[in-house]
Amino acid sequence: MYSFALINKKIVKRNLNLRKAQAQEKRKNGKGSWRPLKNYLGKVVSLSSSELTGNETRISNFVHDISKENLLAAIKDANITGMSGNSFPVYKKINTFLSSKSGKKILLINAVECDPALLHDEWLLNNRYAEILQAINYMTQAFSLERVILAVKNKYFKSNGKLTVSTVPPRYPMGEEHFLIRQAVGIPLENTEIPAEHGILVLNIQSIYQICKIANQCYDGGRFITIADLTEATAKIAYVYPTGNISNLLKTGFGEIGNKHLYKGYGIMLCTGATEADNFSNHETFAAYTNPLEIKNSNKCKRCGSCSRKCPVKIKIDKVVQSVDKNQIFDYSPYHLERCIKCGSCTYFCPASKNVSGYVTEILDLFHNPVGY
Ligand code: SF4
Ligand code: SF4
CATH class of the missing domain: 3.40.50.11540 (NADH-ubiquinone oxidoreductase 51kDa subunit)
Known part of the structure; x- marks a missing residue:
């Protein structure tokens, strides 16, 4: 979960x-x-x-x-x-x-x-x-x-x-x-x-x-x-x-x-x-x-970029959210999601009430458990 x-x-x-x-x-x-x-x-x-x-x-x-x-x-x-x-x-x-x-x-x-x-x-x-x-x-x-x-x-x-x-x-x-x-x-x-x-x-x-x-x-x-x-x-x-x-x-x-x-x-x-x-x-x-x-991920992203601006470790999380929502095949390695400290700032400041930090944990989890991919 x-x-x-x-x-x-x-x-x-x-x-x-x-x-x-x-x-x-x-x-x-x-x-x-x-x-x-x-x-x-x-x-x-x-x-x-x-x-x-x-x-x-x-x-x-x-x-x-x-x-x-x-x-x-x-x-x-x-x-x-x-x-x-x-x-x-x-x-x-x-x-x-x-x-x-x-x-x-x-x-x-x-x-x-x-x-x-x-x-x-x-x-x-x-x-x-x-x-x-x-x-x-x-x-x-x-x-x-x-x-x-x-x-x-x-x-x-x-x-x-x-x-x-x-x-x-x-x-x-x-x-x-x-x-x-x-x-x-x-x-x-x-x-x-x-x-x-x-x-x-x-x-x-x-x-x-x-x-x-x-x-x-x-x-x-x-x-x-x-x-x-x-x-x-x-x-x-x-x-x-x-x-x-x-x-x-x-x-x-x-x-x-x-x-x-x-x-x-x-x-x-x-x-x-x-x-x-x-x-x-x-x-x-x-x-x-x-x-x-x-707070739900079915809410539509407003593409405001606030989540990325508020991320204390500078992850471009808005790009990740938008690509996942469009079901695009995406190479996440340049975004260094492993640097995420799970602070939830991206979620807190998201005006669309999306669970933004959940995208990171989901991707990292899939990466570590490729069977579930
Ligand atoms: S939860 Fe991760 S991605 Fe979101 S703001 Fe914090 S460090 Fe950045
Ligand atoms: S803060 Fe929310 S609405 Fe704005 S870009 Fe990030 S996910 Fe989309």
Whole structure:
């Protein structure tokens, strides 16, 4: 099943609740300079309660320190993958970083959370900061870190630990690793370069939090996600386990959901449909319900080129859309679709409400699975 964005600019403009939430975030963080990235999306949901939905086991007493060997072994045993939803093992990333020949060892903590409907990273900063600082202490000592940088969007955030806070412009998709490194560390890396090989370890703030639990033998396989009622533009933070049922969790959080459609994924910009029977896997960071989607590829392209202009990695996606819609045989290799970071900006700004990013995933999927072609 192909992924898609649940909103676009037109939908936000027409829905008063989504618009209000967006205006609220704009007042809080501003729109930031357009120089690093042109697109602004802003949050379209806001927390209806800061109370956690679900139960989490907390650490009662922190261990003072942990050796490099013990910390690495514990992270490997816990088998955690990137908490931003990517399925890459954190242990492997740290190992690549530690074997890097770069003299400088920088830990960049990503708390930017640029998807318009994700709020759990900011919640963690506000509600689990002691554990985050403790994990930074463990990692600084065990991995001989030279610098720790915490990247946030909130200009009012104040740190009280031994770390540098980098407040980045709330532009989209600033949370993507390469954009973030350029902005927060000042090192321009190509899309194809692996940051850990250059001595820069980028970890999501929740991965840092879970490392604290791992070091204290308190990791339970659960994680924080955002759940949302998109009809009301409200959200809550939930603690979920891989066997948790998505529909039940949404009912626990918001009450009856009627005949609304269910979605799961990695934020409002990268979702798939869900059924009543679906459980969470190890990776989702978002679950929501809303009215039937208006974003469809049967809508006619207006040939405006907006999708290409808004693509942060400069893919000429309008040409791809037009050729697919005309069923033309097409060589896609010059368009470098493999550079797509699945941000959904093309879909968000499409005035014809097409699922533009879905064209990329569909083509890439066909390319990797030629049997289905
Ligand atoms: S083509 Fe990919 S990278 Fe470009 S805007 Fe669309 S989803 Fe984002
Ligand atoms: S797909 Fe949408 S944004 Fe792209 S050219 Fe067509 S109408 Fe414009």
